[in-house]
Amino acid sequence: MYFVANWKMYGNTADINKSKSVIKLANLKKYKVSKIIYCPPFTLLSTFCDKVKNSNIFIGAQNCHSISEYGAFTGSINAKLIKSTGAKYIILGHSENRKCGETDIIINRKIRSATKENLKVIFCIGEKLSEKRKKNTYNVLRKQLINGLKGIKKIENIIVAYEPVWSIGTGLVPKNSELIKNIGNIKKILYKFKKSKSIKILYGGSVNPKNVKELAKIKEINGFLVGGASLNPKKFIDIIKKSII
Numbered sequence: 001m002y003f004v005a006n007w008k009m010y011g012n013t014a015d016i017n018k019s020k021s022v023i024k025l026a027n028l029k030k031y032k033v034s035k036i037i038y039c040p041p042f043t044l045l046s047t048f049c050d051k052v053k054n055s056n057i058f059i060g061a062q063n064c065h066s067i068s069e070y071g072a073f074t075g076s077i078n079a080k081l082i083k084s085t086g087a088k089y090i091i092l093g094h095s096e097n098r099k100c101g102e103t104d105i106i107i108n109r110k111i112r113s114a115t116k117e118n119l120k121v122i123f124c125i126g127e128k129l130s131e132k133r134k135k136n137t138y139n140v141l142r143k144q145l146i147n148g149l150k151g152i153k154k155i156e157n158i159i160v161a162y163e164p165v166w167s168i169g170t171g172l173v174p175k176n177s178e179l180i181k182n183i184g185n186i187k188k189i190l191y192k193f194k195k196s197k198s199i200k201i202l203y204g205g206s207v208n209p210k211n212v213k214e215l216a217k218i219k220e221i222n223g224f225l226v227g228g229a230s231l232n233p234k235k236f237i238d239i240i241k242k243s244i245i
């Protein structure tokens, strides 16, 4: 099981120290098989990497510039720079960035540059509420997957995170039957277009200690991408513990 903490635009050095209890948990035998990944803002990547050295926790970034070479791009961070901090993962295609104009083509370029640096990509896809209402979820997921992964060869470096946009930060979570159906479709699409049967699929959107037990019953889900609740180490630990019985 993967447990990915997406801190979004939150977090300072003091918050890194609060993750001590999570580091301790990650080193326990029972949790060693799971992958716990913190994705803090860029500003904390190096410090966080130092902090988790020799532990069972990994660090990831939340985005990168699409160009893989160094260059005159004021204010931007590319995959090479992220790699140099010690981070091993990166979240790409998050709906909060798609909302700001990130297209499938840009996301595809970012995935290419991140895989070139051997970063593992947590590739976010998901439908908006209006698309769900129009019963368009399948087509939206298919388009995002095909366009985002076009030409990507290192498919073993991709983890897909299914995050329905309407469930992010709203407290709303799809019914298990809906999740099983959508994740089943994602797997079929990945098999058809990428010949892959082994890509891990995470769920993200309002995951919390109260709803995680029910979500963890879905065997097709390989882990969770957690936003708000991951900032609170107690809640994050609770989520991990309740998912692994």
Ligand code: 13P
Binding pocket: 006, 094, 163, 167, 168, 169, 170, 171, 204, 205, 206, 207, 225, 226, 227, 228, 229
């Ligand atoms: P919340 O868990 O706060 O709903 O955020 C989900 C998310 O966007 C993770 O990437």
